[in-house]
Amino acid sequence: MTASHLPPGFRRVWRRELRQIATRPALAFMLVPLPLILFLMLAVIFAPGLPRDLPVAVVDLDGSTMSRQIVRMADAAADVEVVEQLASLSEARQALVAQRAYAILMIPAGMEHDLLLGQKPEVVVFSNSQFLTAGGIVGRSLSTTVSTFSAGVSLRLLEAQGIGTDRALDLITPIPVQASPLFNPSLDYIQFLLSAIMPTVMQIFICATAVLSFSREHHSPNGMPRLQRIARSPTRAILGKLLPYTFVGTFVLLLGDVVLFRFFGASFRGNIFVFFLNGFMFILACQAMGALIALIAKDTTGALGMMGLIVAPSFGFAGVSFPRFGMTLFSQIWGVIIPLTPYLQLRTDQTLRGAPLEYSLSTMAWLFAQLVVFSSLLWLMTRKTMAQTPVVIENITAEPQESKT
Numbered sequence: 387m388t389a390s391h392l393p394p395g396f397r398r399v400w401r402r403e404l405r406q407i408a409t410r411p412a413l414a415f416m417l418v419p420l421p422l423i424l425f426l427m428l429a430v431i432f433a434p435g436l437p438r439d440l441p442v443a444v445v446d447l448d449g450s451t452m453s454r455q456i457v458r459m460a461d462a463a464a465d466v467e468v469v470e471q472l473a474s475l476s477e478a479r480q481a482l483v484a485q486r487a488y489a490i491l492m493i494p495a496g497m498e499h500d501l502l503l504g505q506k507p508e509v510v511v512f513s514n515s516q517f518l519t520a521g522g523i524v525g526r527s528l529s530t531t532v533s534t535f536s537a538g539v540s541l542r543l544l545e546a547q548g549i550g551t552d553r554a555l556d557l558i559t560p561i562p563v564q565a566s567p568l569f570n571p572s573l574d575y576i577q578f579l580l581s582a583i584m585p586t587v588m589q590i591f592i593c594a595t596a597v598l599s600f601s602r603e604h605h606s607p608n609g610m611p612r613l614q615r616i617a618r619s620p621t622r623a624i625l626g627k628l629l630p631y632t633f634v635g636t637f638v639l640l641l642g643d644v645v646l647f648r649f650f651g652a653s654f655r656g657n658i659f660v661f662f663l664n665g666f667m668f669i670l671a672c673q674a675m676g677a678l679i680a681l682i683a684k685d686t687t688g689a690l691g692m693m694g695l696i697v698a699p700s701f702g703f704a705g706v707s708f709p710r711f712g713m714t715l716f717s718q719i720w721g722v723i724i725p726l727t728p729y730l731q732l733r734t735d736q737t738l739r740g741a742p743l744e745y746s747l748s749t750m751a752w753l754f755a756q757l758v759v760f761s762s763l764l765w766l767m768t769r770k771t772m773a774q775t776p777v778v779i780e781n782i783t784a785e786p787q788e789s790k791t
Contacts, residue, residue, distance in 0.1 A: 395618040399626025402616065403599065407630065413598065417634045421591050425584055425642050429650070432580040436573065439467040440524050443478045443487040446471060450498035456509070456535050460491060465527040482514055489513040489524040491532075501539055569653075569738040576650045577738060582706045582730050584642045588635070589672050589700065589726050593693050595631045596676030601686040603627075610771050620768040624761075628673045635669045655740025660750070664732045667753050671725035672697075674760035681767040700724045705731070728753040 407414055442460070446453050461468040469487060472478045478490040490512040500507040509532045513525035537558055544554035570577045603613050617623035643665075646652045654661075676693055683689035702708060703721035710721055721727040732749040735741035 395616060395622040396626045398616045399613070399623055400629065403627050403630050406599075406602070413595070416591060417595060417631070418638055421588060421638050422641065424587050425645065428580060428583055428587070429645060432576050433650075435576050435650075436464075437520065437523055437575075438464055440465060440520055441469040441487045442466045442489045442491060442524055442528065443470040443472055443481045444468050445473070445475050445478045445490060445492040447495040448493050448497040452498040452501065452535075452539070453493045456493060456532065457491075459535055460528055460531045463527050463531055466524050478512075482512065488517060488520045489528060491528050501543075504543070576646070577652055578706070578734070580650070581646060581652060581733070581737065582701070582704070584646065585639070585668070585729060585733070586701045586704075586726060588639055588642065589668075589697055590694075591638075592631070592635050592669055592672040593676035593679075593697050594690065595635075596628060596673040597680045597689045597693050598686070599627050599631065600677040600680035601683070601689050604681055604771060605685050614772040620765050620772060623772075624677070624764060624768055628677065632669055632673060635673075636666060639665055639669065652737065654737050656736025656746075657743060660743060660746060661733070661736045664729060664736070664750065664753065667750075667757050668725050668729040671753060671757040671760055674757065674764045675725065678760055678764045678767060681764070681771055697724065697726070700726045703727065722752075723756070725753060725756050728756070 407417065444457050444460070446457060457468060457471070460466060466489070468491075470478075470481055472481065475490070475492060478487070478492070481487045482490060490510075492510040492512065494507055494509065497507040497509070511525055511528045511532070513521040513528075515521045515525075540558050541551070541554050544558070545551060567573065603610055613623050613627075617626060640662075647654050675696075679693050679696070680686075680689045683692050700721075703710075703713070703717055703724060704727045705713075705721065710718060710727075713721070728749045732746050732753065735746045735749065
């Protein structure tokens with residue numbers, strides 16, 4: 387279908403919106419270059435995939451061969467790096483407060499002596515849980531190091547008593563536990579965090595451009611009358627104004643996914659058609675929500691503020707950083723009404739988990755229901771606003787006529 391076969395009202399609104407984008411460099415910059423710049427910045431941040439060499443401090447009050455071995459084992463771990471060996475716990479605490487270290491490994495005095503006597507000295511790990519991710523990583527790494535060292539010492543003591551190696555291993559770990567992380571076994575931050583942050587950033591730009599597009603008409607003196615005369619129906623007005631941003635948003639989101647899956651090697655185990663359909667519905671739902679906010683608010687500033695209040699914290703309500711099952715009812719309701727929540731859930735199903743289509747149908751229906759609700763409310767608000775806005779004839783007749791094709 388060529389442009390001449392499209393409805394005249396839609397065609398005029400479409401071309402008018404393209405002219406608005408072309409004559410506003412700030413808007414054009416926000417459509418493509420700015421999201422891509424942010425994507426690249428995020429990619430640089432998460433490029434290592436896993437945090438490495440996080441700084442820790444050591445307080446070795448024993449100074450024995452065994453204590454030095456623990457320090458060497460801790461420093462050899464890929465997650466942490468021993469940056470300071472201090473003489474007292476008070477000095478180590480200052481290093482923790484000054485953020486020179488994320489954790490403290492304290493080895494008590496007489497540790498080696500107590501071990502050789504068959505006693506159980508206590509090695510203490512202090513981790514900074516203010517930084518939940520970093521503190522958790524270094525705390526887990528140091529605890530694993532101490533546990534590994536302890537198992538080795540216990541094995542040697544049992545072997546010294548004449549117990550065979552196999553029997554000694556059974557005594558050390560009577561119930562062995564095998565941990566098998568699923569879907570992201572390497573705990574790669576690109577797989578779950580970067581893959582979720584990029585659509586979150588994109589959602590803000592999609593909603594903001596829809597807000598600006600409709601606020602320009604709704605909050606200008608003759609905007610809605612002019613739009614009514616040009617489009618002749620709410621449907622043509624909505625489609626003509628939003629579709630240019632839909633195509634641009636789809637392109638940018640697709641480009642971000644190419645960077646994620648092509649250059650970073652993120653897992654993709656699902657149905658590519660379902661994946662792209664999910665992204666397209668996500669963009670349309672965000673646009674409908676943003677345009678609806680623009681028609682509800684009293685001015686452009688208020689519309690942008692309302693939009694930011696709703697979508698800016700959406701990452702926290704989507705269940706990526708904090709599980710939705712543990713949230714309050716208010717938080718769960720907030721997550722339900724935001725398109726990002728079902729989009730990220732289905733995105734994870736189709737990338738990491740490789741879930742069968744029947745497991746994703748309910749999530750797709752959830753996102754589709756949001757699209758229908760927001761689009762219906764937008765259509766009603768557009769129709770109502772067009773009907774209630776008085777037409778200023780002298781300004782409308784000054785509108786340049788479109789040349790016939």
